[in-house]
Amino acid sequence: MRRLVVLFRTFEHEDEAQVAIRHLRLITRLEEVRAGDLVVGRFSLTPFYEALEAEILARGAHLAVPYADARYIADMDWVKDLKGMTPATWIGGDVSAIPADLPHGYFVKGVTHSRKHEWSRCYARTHGELPGLIEGLRADPLIGSQAIAVREFVPLHVYGTTETGLPISEEYRLFVFDGRVMSAGFYWSSYAARFSIEADPARIPSAFIAEVISRIPLRHFVMDIGITADESPIVIELNDPGLCGLSGNDPETLYAALAQQRIEDNS
Numbered sequence: 001m002r003r004l005v006v007l008f009r010t011f012e013h014e015d016e017a018q019v020a021i022r023h024l025r026l027i028t029r030l031e032e033v034r035a036g037d038l039v040v041g042r043f044s045l046t047p048f049y050e051a052l053e054a055e056i057l058a059r060g061a062h063l064a065v066p067y068a069d070a071r072y073i074a075d076m077d078w079v080k081d082l083k084g085m086t087p088a089t090w091i092g093g094d095v096s097a098i099p100a101d102l103p104h105g106y107f108v109k110g111v112t113h114s115r116k117h118e119w120s121r122c123y124a125r126t127h128g129e130l131p132g133l134i135e136g137l138r139a140d141p142l143i144g145s146q147a148i149a150v151r152e153f154v155p156l157h158v159y160g161t162t163e164t165g166l167p168i169s170e171e172y173r174l175f176v177f178d179g180r181v182m183s184a185g186f187y188w189s190s191y192a193a194r195f196s197i198e199a200d201p202a203r204i205p206s207a208f209i210a211e212v213i214s215r216i217p218l219r220h221f222v223m224d225i226g227i228t229a230d231e232s233p234i235v236i237e238l239n240d241p242g243l244c245g246l247s248g249n250d251p252e253t254l255y256a257a258l259a260q261q262r263i264e265d266n267s
Contacts, residue, residue: 002263003037004064006255009044016042016251023255035060038263040220041242045070064177064220070240073221076111076149078238081215085208086235093134093148100127105153108133110146119165123153154234156226159188160195170227171236172201173247175254177220179213182257185248187224208233 005025008017020026020042030052033039039061045052053067072078079089090098091111098106106124107114115121115137122137124130130150137143156169171187184201186192192199204225212223212235222239224247246254 003034004040004258004261004263005033005037006040006042007033007044008042013043016246019251020255023259030055030059033059033061037061038064040064040258043242045242065218065240065242069218069221070242072218073238073240074112075147076238078216081217082212082235082238085212085215087154088152090150091147093138093150095127095130095134095150098127098130098150102127102152104155106130107151107153108137109149109151110137110140110143111149112146113142115140115143117162117164117166119162119167123165154226155229156234157229157231159197160191162191168195168197170199170203171224172199172204172226173222173224173239173244173249174201174204174209175222175241175249176213176216177258178261180257180261181209183249183254185246185250187247189248203227204233 003025005027006020007028007030008020008026009028017026027033033056039056041052041063045063049067049070053063056063076089076091079086087107105126108122108124108130109115121133124133134148134150137148156167156171158167158169160168162168168188168191172184173187174184175182186197186199186201188197191197204227209225212225216223216238220241222241222244223235224237224239226234226236228234
């Protein structure tokens, strides 16, 4: 059985690191990687992902999320594998290729980042609003270097709306490792008290979760699943577990579950 280690190189999430170290071997330098290790990178691999992976491989170890897997997530290649389980998506920003009659509008983002907290910059009620939103995001310093993704807007169960128009919806973040959910939490947990929200990840049907996992060819990933206005589950996003926040996940639950996994050589 291989050793699972967490490469953690940031002081911004020190509380999480202190939880991780109680359950797993936590390292802060590549020199600590040993042959045979499976390395979970947490806030530690970008912006030199490929170079760091090469050094880890040279030490006889592997990443739980190899660079190729990280690109699969970042470039939104996963939307093809989740057809029918996630909103329809058009990448590239070619407005002429996007249907003009979607009933609930469009959500516009970069393939990796969005400006959802500035709702008017990412939501288009009509097809005619798309060119202006796309142009604005292409000029954005965070998103401008990314491909533009236009997604069908699917209304979720909404608890309330922020001052900027952002709908606080029923959405859950799940960490997955080797085909199993390690932990789950309410995505908008920071708004739970404000809107008196009592959310429960158990509302996501287990069969839906299993189907998503069966379609995604990754060992370790994070999925955000929403509950629609008509009570159906839908995948909102896939994320790199090395980059995304916990979003309501209990770190004790997450790292204790990771520590209990038998790490075979699936690299």
